[in-house]
Amino acid sequence: MVNAVYAQSGGVTSVINASALGVYRKIIDNKDTIENLFIGINGINGIAENNLIILNSQDIDKINLLEFTPSSAFGSCRKKLSLNDEGYLKKIFDTFKKNNIRYFFYNGGNDSMDTANLIYEYSKKIKFDLKVIGIPKTIDNDLCFTDHTPGYGSTAxxxxxxxxxxxxxxxSMCYDSTRIFILETMGRHxxxxxxxxxxxxxxxxxxxxIILIPERAFNKERFLMKVKKTLSEYGYCSIAVSEGIKDEQNNFLSDLGYNDNFGNTQLGFVGKTLSTILMKELGEKSHVAIPDYLQRSGRHISSLCDVKEAIKxxxxxxxxxxxxxxxxxxxxxxISNKPYEITFDYIDLNMIANQTKFIPDEYITEDGMDVNEKFIEYAKPLIKGESYPEYKNGIPLYYKL
Known part of the structure; x- marks a missing residue:
């Protein structure tokens, strides 16, 4: 019999380990074909370094905790590969050969699917019998050719x-205190x-x-006008803003001046930028909340729909x-919104890699600073239901490698 390997890559989610559990369960159901499920520690890096564990050798009660454990239980990575990395690719395939691995499952987003596609292409080049399947994951919900992605519903x-x-x-505090609240979310493009x-x-x-998204350029004058109108009407103003919004000259408002391992501009503190504008132009103090890691690893309030679909x-x-x-x-x-129903399919890895799915124009209000009922109809089913972890001493029980 042959073996399989699974690894996680890119920014994590609160349900990525539920997908790992789905892989494990299906392999156990087919133990006459696949003997062992190896796990690459820290993504593709672990595979290249032959840093693996055998998941089905662990205690089943511990494995089942994966369903409720946020972030990457096995370590993720942001390794950028190319076909020119011949030495690195050879190390990966040495691990496949050494451990008789013929199935490779890579759980990630855009850049991760690019890596999976490179592994697939290289396997064909060297005529190595390997089945490569990508498992979608991203809180950003920006993978093309799929209705949505595991991780999005829970973060939403x-x-x-x-x-x-x-x-x-x-x-509650706006009568004689701060009148503006700003929530800064992830979302580059x-x-x-x-x-x-x-x-x-x-x-x-x-x-x-007010909801500010990268699909519409930020116009300071129109923004300030809407804030003033909202304050006049309600006495307070609540704002949600994406880290990736740009001005009308296509510049990020929150460019920190350096790049990550994939060459992406590092973003952050756009809420503080807006706060400064509001104080300077309107004399209004604002409170800024930046959930950062918390939004993608908040497993205590995950969507049941999201968890079930991640396993599937x-x-x-x-x-x-x-x-x-x-x-x-x-x-x-x-298939439908009412009742909510989906089916599963697949698409070529090279169709997914390095592309971005944007919010359709039909979901965005005319002023570009909110979304409409069509978006609500799309997103509402994805947050349905709760899937609480088991608590001990008032704190959730999570898997630890």
Whole structure:
């Protein structure tokens, strides 16, 4: 029999380990075909270094905790590969050969699918029998050709609740204290996360009143006009803003002046930038909240829908590979909103890699500073249900490698 290897890559989510559990469960169901499920520690780096563990040798009760554990249980990475990295690629395939690995499952986003595609292409080049399947993951929800991605629903739920509670807070204090609340979300090129704060208005409209996304250029004058109007009407103003918004000259408002390992501009503190503008132009103090890691690892309030779909994504990855499907990523196709129903499919890895899915124009309001009911209809099913971890001593129990 042969073996499989699974690894995690890129920015993490609160449900990425649920996909690992899905891979594990499907492989256990097919133990006559795949003997061991290896895990690459710290993503593709662990595979290149032969730094692996055998997941099915661990205690089942511990493995089951993966469903409720946020972030990467096995370590992630931001390794940028190219076909010119011949030495590194040879190390990866030496590990495959040494451990009789014939199935490779890579769990990640845009850049991770590029890595998976390179592994697939190199396997063909050297005529090595390897099935490569990508498992989608990103809180940014910006992978093309899939309706949504595991991780988005849970982060959307976290941010919507945070926006709701922050809006209520500033409302309660606005009479003679701070009148503006700003929630800064992740989202470099696409505003799906920031848009999700509109779900805070599902039950009662405390805010946010302004939602700033990268799909629309930031215009200071129009922004200030809307803030003043909101303050006049409600007495307070709640704002959600994406870290990746740009001005009308296409410059990031929050460029920190250096790049990450993938060459992306490092962004941060756009909320503080807005806060400075509001103080300088309107004389209004504002409170800024930056959830940062908390928004993507907030497993205590994950979406049940998201958790279930993350597990299914892992299961389908194995199912496709066992059918001989190769060089693909698992995708979601929405059948209907009411009732919410999806089906699973796959697409070529090279179609996914290094592309971005933006919020459609039809989801954005005319003034470019909010989203409309069409977006709500799209996003609402993704945050449905709760999947609470087990608590001990008042704190969740999580998997530890």
């Amino acid at each position: 739920k976290y941010l919507a609740i945070s926006a709701l509670e922050g809006s209520i807070d500033v409302k 696409a505003g799906w996360l920031t848009a999700s704060t509109a779900l805070a208005r599902l039950n009662s409209d405390f805010g946010p009143h 994504a892992g299961e389908y990855a194995v199912e496709y590979a066992l059918k001989g499907i190769n060089g693909k990523m698992v995708t979601f196709k929405r």
